[in-house]
Amino acid sequence: MLLALEEAKSNYTLQENDYIEVEVYTNEGELIIDPNNEIRRELNSGGNNQQLRQQEKPQFLIREGGLVKLPLVGDIALAGLTLNEADSLLEREYSAYYEDAFVITRYNNKRVIVLGSMGGQVIPLQNENTHLIEILALAGGVGNQSRVDKIRLIRGDLNDPEVRIINLATIEGMKNASLKVLPNDIIYVEPVQRITSEAVRDISPILGLITSTLTLILLVNRFSE
Template sequence: MRMIVIFALISFFATGCTINKDLLFKSAPGFEYSAISQTTVSDYKIASNDELSIQLYPNGGERLLSISTGISSDDNNRYLNQTRNTITYRVKSSGTVELPEIGEIVLAGLTLEEAELSIEKAYSDNYHNPYVLLNVTNNRVLVFPGEAGQASVITLENKNTTVLEALALAGGVRSRGISSKVKLIRSTPEGREVYLLDLSTIRGLDEASLIVQANDIIYVSSNPEIASGYLTQITPIVSVFSSLSLLYAVIVGLR
């Protein structure tokens, strides 16, 4: 009987090593988070591996305007078909994009508006008053809302999606989530930046308005489930202990 009790105690304390293993991105004591600056809040900037949808129109987009106003012509129909079959271009690791007629052009690090102006300038020798429409088609962020098994990949359809909007698209902060400890993890040319956001108060709305970038990770810290975690872990042990105790009692009773 003594051996059974010892076995049960060892098994119980051993479960402590497996509780809350679903928690990710833990910060060491004294970890220095990145400071939120105006650069962090700024509009979305193109990065490597972005897929860009680029539409080019001459004469300041005159044909595009006539299409949108319903003016019909064979040329306009051709432009409309081109718009529907827009080609996408991938931003290389060097930050450049290979475009027809002009070759490579550096777009990484630019906002969409800056990139449009840069492309228009590059095509100005080939077309009269070029007009460019640019979109990123593969913007995605990973959101961990504060509960195991609830992570999701959010495709960003708007140019300037905020942290709060991304969380809303993921279903919001879960019951175990700590809204005062939201980590925004971002890769930059200088390395990885980690920002700590407090979204638990109205004052946190400024931080919640940060514009997310492609491949950002939004991680809501979780409250550890100590009680239920231990209960889940020790239930099988208690069951085995009860069975062994019953077996021991039967053996003793037969003597």
Template sequence: MFKVSNQQAINGQAEKAERNYVIQKNDRLELEVYTNQGERLIDPNNYIDQDNPGASGAGAGAEKKKANTYLINEEGILKLPMIAPIKLEGLTIMQAEELLQKEYAKYYQQPFVVLRYTNKRVVVLGTPGGQVIPLANENMRLTEVLALARGINNDARASNIRILRGDTLFVADLTTFEGYKKNNILIKPGDIVYVEPIRRPISEALRDYGPVLSVITSLTTLIVVLISL
């Protein structure tokens, strides 16, 4: 389906996937802010979640408050409550957390910020069918994505799984333990995973031309019956 790229390009892209995800335009981030290095959730007056009526409060008896999500706009800027709009595009999640901690330190003692991206996806094609798999974690591997796509069944070639990343193609063979260790690479947002189906020419031909053969058989039977009269 795709042209195979050289091994050096594959290794280079795999190494890049090892790094923390870099925030991009149109990313949607989930924010949680705590004081005292994570001891207690801040925002007792519900400023952060004031636009989310369904979020639980942070007052007495509230163990955990539902986090809001915020969009990185086309200028790479994130608008958050209580602080000025801040440019996060190009930063890793960890770098963005450290930057936001400095901003919230103007209002709270020893703030602790947790950011998560919530709208990253991988497309899985081929035997599992066209599926969009959300990347719940930053460092999900190929086998995790395949498992979420209902795994590899008897109609799939585990020796020819292809991952298209931009202009680069990876070919993964998961039929052996050594192949698993070598090819269970980290998946990046925007990857396309193609699981090649096993071709069965006879059964596929019967499926494709079955209606035509049925008509021919019926006509032949009718002709034989008419001749025998």
């Protein structure tokens, strides 16, 4: 249990090589959009012109050593902080430039993978409180082709993963399913097995052989008369 708690804590703190988005608002709730072109200048000076063209919002890399370079405030250490802790720290830093600044920080590279009847999908995690049911909804929802009573949540080292079987077909299962997903979780939704069609497919070669044999017997009997 302690190991699981430590793993969850490390997965949901900012780490080296994470990409983040940072939005700064005024105390009246207005988004400060590239004030004085500071963000554009920061990106241009870093040789990220293509990144600026490709993205609506600039993203920032937490470099080796845990530092990230942000507009106006420059290098600041964020590694090891949760999103809430990073927001509080950046609000203090940006309040030197804007009165009562309000900051929202988001992950850009935390994600889970959904496999099985829902296809292969990569779902980004933008906050620390995303639950399994939310992920299934973001992936398009479970339909008639999916078994909701045997959803597998695979977590940890794939050489020795932790596998949880989740049942969304009952109220009790729904209660147990209200759990957080963690970055790099794999969710496998088992497809419904169509017994009739699969049975026909499996015995088709045998039926073909029987039909061919009967046809041969009939032809032999006809010619022998």
